[in-house]
Amino acid sequence: MAEAQGGRSLVVDAVTHRYPSGALAVENINLDVKGGEIIALLGPSGCGKTTLLRIIAGFIAQTQGRIIIGDDIVDALPPNRRAVGIVFQNYALFPHLSISENVGYGLAARGIDRATRQREAQRLLELVQLPAMAERLPRQLSGGQQQRVALARALAIKPSILLLDEPFAALDKNLRLDMQIEIKRLQRVSGITTLIVTHDQEEALSMADRVAVLGHGKLEQFGTPSDVYDRPQTLFVNTFVGSSNRMPGVVISADRTAAKVRLDAGAEIIARPAGGVLTEGGRVTVCIRPEHLQFVGDETGFAGVVGMSLPLGATVVHEVTTADGSGVKVSQARIGETRALESGAAVRLAPLAPSLANAFPATL
Amino acid sequence: MGTAPASRDVTSYGMGLAAPLALFFLFFFVAPLLQLLWLSLHNDTAGLHWGLGQYLHFLTDPFSLSVLGSTLLLGAEVTAVCLVLGFPIAWLYQRVGPKLQTVIILIVLLPLLTSVVVRTFAWIVILGRQGIINATLQSLGVIDTPLKLLYTQFGVVIALAQVQMPLMTLPLITALGRIDPNLDDASCSLGAGSWRTFFKVVLPLSLPGVIAGCTLTYAAAITAFITQSLIGGGQMLFMPMYLYQQASTLQNWPFASAISIIFLLAVLAVVSVFTTLGRLSRGYGGA
Numbered sequence: 020m021a022e023a024q025g026g027r028s029l030v031v032d033a034v035t036h037r038y039p040s041g042a043l044a045v046e047n048i049n050l051d052v053k054g055g056e057i058i059a060l061l062g063p064s065g066c067g068k069t070t071l072l073r074i075i076a077g078f079i080a081q082t083q084g085r086i087i088i089g090d091d092i093v094d095a096l097p098p099n100r101r102a103v104g105i106v107f108q109n110y111a112l113f114p115h116l117s118i119s120e121n122v123g124y125g126l127a128a129r130g131i132d133r134a135t136r137q138r139e140a141q142r143l144l145e146l147v148q149l150p151a152m153a154e155r156l157p158r159q160l161s162g163g164q165q166q167r168v169a170l171a172r173a174l175a176i177k178p179s180i181l182l183l184d185e186p187f188a189a190l191d192k193n194l195r196l197d198m199q200i201e202i203k204r205l206q207r208v209s210g211i212t213t214l215i216v217t218h219d220q221e222e223a224l225s226m227a228d229r230v231a232v233l234g235h236g237k238l239e240q241f242g243t244p245s246d247v248y249d250r251p252q253t254l255f256v257n258t259f260v261g262s263s264n265r266m267p268g269v270v271i272s273a274d275r276t277a278a279k280v281r282l283d284a285g286a287e288i289i290a291r292p293a294g295g296v297l298t299e300g301g302r303v304t305v306c307i308r309p310e311h312l313q314f315v316g317d318e319t320g321f322a323g324v325v326g327m328s329l330p331l332g333a334t335v336v337h338e339v340t341t342a343d344g345s346g347v348k349v350s351q352a353r354i355g356e357t358r359a360l361e362s363g364a365a366v367r368l369a370p371l372a373p374s375l376a377n378a379f380p381a382t383l
Numbered sequence: 384m385g386t387a388p389a390s391r392d393v394t395s396y397g398m399g400l401a402a403p404l405a406l407f408f409l410f411f412f413v414a415p416l417l418q419l420l421w422l423s424l425h426n427d428t429a430g431l432h433w434g435l436g437q438y439l440h441f442l443t444d445p446f447s448l449s450v451l452g453s454t455l456l457l458g459a460e461v462t463a464v465c466l467v468l469g470f471p472i473a474w475l476y477q478r479v480g481p482k483l484q485t486v487i488i489l490i491v492l493l494p495l496l497t498s499v500v501v502r503t504f505a506w507i508v509i510l511g512r513q514g515i516i517n518a519t520l521q522s523l524g525v526i527d528t529p530l531k532l533l534y535t536q537f538g539v540v541i542a543l544a545q546v547q548m549p550l551m552t553l554p555l556i557t558a559l560g561r562i563d564p565n566l567d568d569a570s571c572s573l574g575a576g577s578w579r580t581f582f583k584v585v586l587p588l589s590l591p592g593v594i595a596g597c598t599l600t601y602a603a604a605i606t607a608f609i610t611q612s613l614i615g616g617g618q619m620l621f622m623p624m625y626l627y628q629q630a631s632t633l634q635n636w637p638f639a640s641a642i643s644i645i646f647l648l649a650v651l652a653v654v655s656v657f658t659t660l661g662r663l664s665r666g667y668g669g670a
Contacts, residue, residue: 078568098571105572111565115587124583125573176573 026212034084059223062233104178284341286321289373309350320369423640437641473555534616558592
């Protein structure tokens with residue numbers, strides 16, 4: 020497995036792309052990816068992540084900005100000269116070619132002779148643990164096997180960067196985990212810089228060294244999985260990654276590290292100003308994750324009425340209606356005999372710690 | 384015929400439902416064909432003496448064989464022209480926006496909306512001695528005397544190609560539309576240029592359409608009585624006109640029947656060659 024070639028770096032420098040209609044697909048995206056890193060481009064459908072992938076691959080010429088792979092600006096290069104390996108969402112294996120010919124396709128395009136091609140294809144098929152499939156046709160393989168072949172085909176050209184477009188979307192849940200482990204293993208072995216486009220946050224958080232969250236064509240945050248999950252910089256990131264309760268309120272006082280917020284639900288809490296400086300008297304949205312809310316016995320928190328309790332195995336989720344009529348979810352770990360809450364019971368809630376409530380300036 | 388629904392499978396219907404069409408074919412297709420065969424097996428025009436004389440006559444007559452040969456060759460030429468001109472149109476159709484697609488489909492279908500006779504006369508106007516092509520070339524000073532375009536093999540091939548073009552283009556459009564566009568991108572990202580992608584991916588995967596289009600165009604071109612006769616004129620004789628002369632002018636029905644059967648077998652042979660080629664190509668209709 021002499022695959023390690025030290026992945027090349029990838030810089031996405033102020034890339035903006037407009038559709039011919041004039042609508043913005045992606046706006047001023049900056050990413051600095053180190054050689055050998057796994058990066059996830061995470062965002063809901065329509066956020067521009069696939070457009071960005073196609074720009075990096077060279078299928079779309081961006082309106083503005085540069086793509087730099089290693090030391091080379093590749094904007095002028097067509098896709099067939101960029102040496103970027105792509106695994107497509109539907110794998111896009113050539114249905115009329117055998118598995119071996121599929122894997123050797125890129126080598127054939129480089130004018131490498133048949134014997135070498137077959138030897139190299141066999142080596143790669145062994146790498147993705149499909150050594151006995153060389154002579155089959157793609158349709159004779161299962162989805163997971165087809166994906167391994169697509170991966171082998173992309174790796175065969177020794178790409179400087181590997182792009183994976185929603186690689187696990189078409190796989191069932193058990194297979195998905197296997198393939199995630201498999202891809203991480205192959206990435207370790209080859210040391211290749213890898214970009215995974217996904218709308219699945221669990222996938223992004225578990226696979227990637229760093230996650231770039233995209234929303235509405237803009238880069239919302241680029242950081243480690245724990246940065247993105249625990250210290251979201253925007254309201255979008257906070258609500259898109261993981262689940263979160265959004266509670267409106269007014270700032271009473273604020274400095275750079277803490278803000279005192281009066282929630283509309285009827286309590287004063289301390290929150291972390293996550294999206295920049297907050298102004299006194301300004302409206303804010305406070306995000307608190309369900310697992311960061313707790314029931315309190317005293318008068319400190321805000322009041323609510325339990326609507327429904329859903330036991331989800333390790334946790335119990337309670338839906339609580341607050342005084343201002345909005346609903347919040349509270350997730351409680353099931354430790355011993357968790358107190359059963361009747362529907363209609365009056366309760367009081369408070370965040371576990373001030374750092375676990377994030378306050379963002381309200382947009383409207 | 385009606386099969387009793389022993390198993391209550393809602394997707395299977397009684398064979399009896401196919402009876403109306405089966406009867407229609409029986410009376411108007413199978414019966415005449417058998418009559419034709421019966422007639423062709425007689426040695427005299429009155430149809431009294433059995434024998435293989437008509438077939439022997441055709442197969443030993445150099446003139447008859449040359450008519451058959453030139454007809455099959457004509458079909459091949461028309462098919463080749465249609466394929467070479469039709470493929471780029473079908474390819475273009477899959478790569479333009481919906482508005483242009485409508486325009487292309489309209490252009491492709493337009494010939495089908497006009498009568499063959501009208502279209503053929505249009506070609507006479509275009510190809511004639513004083514026609515559009517000759518008049519233009521003469522006024523440009525390219526040629527001194529008019530070119531002979533009408534009543535030539537070239538003229539027949541061009542006119543037939545235009546008339547039969549939809550039969551080639553429509554199956555090609557369907558076949559190219561079935562190819563996953565990601566395959567183009569995949570090929571490109573693996574380092575293949577556009578020509579390599581075309582010959583290694585697009586062309587092999589469009590083979591079902593190529594074969595369907597060739598079969599239809601070929602069958603239509605060699606049996607196109609009107610266009611062949613009007614553009615070809617008196618000097619060029621193809622099988623349909625030959626047949627017509629024997630049956631209608633010379634009243635030699637047994638020989639005309641024998642010509643029909645031989646022509647039918649020749650067409651079937653060519654079509655089965657196309658089909659075999661299709662089956663040999665791997666990934667035929669591949670998923």
